[in-house]
Every structure is written in structure tokens, then in C-alpha cells.
Amino acid sequence: MILLAALAAGLLTGLVWARWHKQPYRAPELNHLWLVFVAFLPQFTAFYLPVSGQSISGFLLPLSQALLLAFAWFNRRLPGMMILLIGTALNFTVIAANRGFMPISPQTAGHLVSQTVLENIQPGDRFGTKDILLLPEDTRFEWLADRFLPPAWSAYQVAFSLGDVLIAFGIFRLLAYQKNISLQGNKK
Amino acid sequence: MFLKPVLKPGDEYLWRIVPANKTSKGIPMKNKLNLAILSLSKINRQHVQLFFVVLTLAMLVTGVGAPEDGGGSTH
Numbered sequence: 001m002i003l004l005a006a007l008a009a010g011l012l013t014g015l016v017w018a019r020w021h022k023q024p025y026r027a028p029e030l031n032h033l034w035l036v037f038v039a040f041l042p043q044f045t046a047f048y049l050p051v052s053g054q055s056i057s058g059f060l061l062p063l064s065q066a067l068l069l070a071f072a073w074f075n076r077r078l079p080g081m082m083i084l085l086i087g088t089a090l091n092f093t094v095i096a097a098n099r100g101f102m103p104i105s106p107q108t109a110g111h112l113v114s115q116t117v118l119e120n121i122q123p124g125d126r127f128g129t130k131d132i133l134l135l136p137e138d139t140r141f142e143w144l145a146d147r148f149l150p151p152a153w154s155a156y157q158v159a160f161s162l163g164d165v166l167i168a169f170g171i172f173r174l175l176a177y178q179k180n181i182s183l184q185g186n187k188k
Numbered sequence: 189m190f191l192k193p194v195l196k197p198g199d200e201y202l203w204r205i206v207p208a209n210k211t212s213k214g215i216p217m218k219n220k221l222n223l224a225i226l227s228l229s230k231i232n233r234q235h236v237q238l239f240f241v242v243l244t245l246a247m248l249v250t251g252v253g254a255p256e257d258g259g260g261s262t263h
Binding site (some may be wrong): 001002003004006007011024025027028030033036037039040043064065068069071072084087088091092095102104112127128129130131146156157158159160161163164167168171174175 | 234237238240241242244245246247248249250251252253254255256257
């Protein structure tokens with residue numbers, strides 16, 4: 001949800017920026033679009049179709065992320081894509097190193113669900129869509145896991161990783177940047 | 189006795205006395221229609237292209253990101 005919000009914010013910024021300078025909005029010129037659709041299939045199978053177990057899902061998520069990583073690599077020359085690529089690589093690393101899921105600690109998960117719900121989830125079990133509940137001492141690359149939370153006063157609570165932060169910045173930059181308009185507002 | 193010419197719809201009299209490249213009134217209706225269709229098709233193509241780019245990027249960030257909101261529950 002926060003990543004889609006970053007995408008919407010970047011698109012809106014780009015549209016307003018282009019309109020302000022009386023230029024048409026230019027979408028980023030992406031290559032190998034088909035790769036994203038192909039890469040999304042394993043995740044769709046793993047998380048939205050009740051046909052696969054935890055072991056298969058734990059294989060499909062890294063596979064999907066590896067393909068998406070390749071897509072980001074092919075488009076790395078676009079502004080913002082390198083930030084997104086690094087964020088993707090960080091998420092891929094921690095997911096691949098922890099049974100194919102994004103680890104989340106019981107302490108962080110306790111901010112997202114009630115204590116009653118949390119007591120029914122054992123360490124090593126799936127938590128949500130892509131996460132796995134793991135104790136910090138059992139987590140590899142714990143600093144890359146879902147460990148950040150919004151301020152306590154925020155009504156919407158979500159756990160996110162360092163990779164997610166970079167992906168949000170990257171997607172915002174990618175859609176907000178207009179290559180035909182300089183910072184001074186003149187057409188190059 | 190004067191005979192006044194009466195212009196009927198479809199007459200091409202005006203196009204002969206007003207050069208086509210001087211004023212907008214000089215552009216035949218058929219060309220106007222073609223221009224309108226051309227600009228409309230261009231806008232549509234750009235919109236469709238933007239739609240697919242945004243859809244692709246939405247799938248990309250949904251796929252590579254792993255923020256967990258606990259099923260959307262808040263407290």
C-alpha cells in the first residue's frame with residue numbers, strides 16, 4: 001500500500017510538473033515490459049491461488065523477485081531505477097536468506113495484529129502474505145527485515161524494510177522526473 | 189434587375205474565394221474531421237501507453253516490495 005502510494009505521488013508530481021511548464025507528460029520509456037507480467041505469475045500463484053504450500057511459495061517468491069530484479073537491471077539507466085534496483089536487491093537478499101519469505105519479528109508483528117492473533121502464530125509460520133514470523137536471533141540479515149513502523153500516532157500501521165524505503169524513493173523519482181524539463185523550468 | 193446568388197449547404201463557392209491556407213474557415217470540413225480524429229487517436233495512444241507503464245510499475249513495486257500491514261488491520 002505504501003509503495004502504491006509512492007507510485008501515485010510520483011505520477012501526480014510528474015503530471016503537475018509537466019502541466020505547470022505546459023509540456024506533455026512523458027512516461028518513462030521502459031524496456032522488456034513483458035518480463036514484469038511473466039515475473040508476477042509465480043507470486044500470483046503462490047499468494048492468491050490456494051494451490052501451493054509454504055515450501056513452494058518459499059521458492060516462487062525469490063524466483064519472481066529475481067525476474068523483477070532482472071527487469072530493473074535492464075532499465076537501470078532510467079532516473080530512479082538504480083535506487084529501486086538497490087532496494088529490490090536488498091529485499092531479495094533477505095528473502096532468499098530466510099526460507100523465501102520476508103522475516104518479521106514477534107515484537108514488530110505485535111504492532112500490526114492483536115496479541116490474541118499473535119499467540120496463534122508460531123515462529124517459522126507465515127505471517128500475512130509475504131512475511132514469516134522469526135525471532136531476531138534466528139533471522140539472517142535482520143537489519144534488512146520488516147522492522148520499521150510508522151509513528152505510533154498514525155492510524156495506518158505497516159511494517160516495512162530498508163529495501164521498501166528505497167523502492168518507494170525509486171518509483172517516486174522514476175515517475176516524477178521529466179527529462180525534457182530542466183529544474184529552471186525551461187525546455188532543454 | 190439584380191439576381192442575388194443563394195448559397196446552399198454543400199456549395200463549394202466559399203472555398204473558391206477564400207484560400208484554404210489563409211484562414212481556418214478555409215479548411216474543408218473533411219480535413220477538419222481528419223485532424224480531429226488524428227489528434228484524438230494520438231491522445232488515446234498516449235493514454236493507453238501511460239496506462240500500461242503505470243500498470244507495469246504497480247506490478248513491479250507490488251512484486252518487489254514486501255511491506256506487511258497485517259491484513260490491513262489497524263489499532
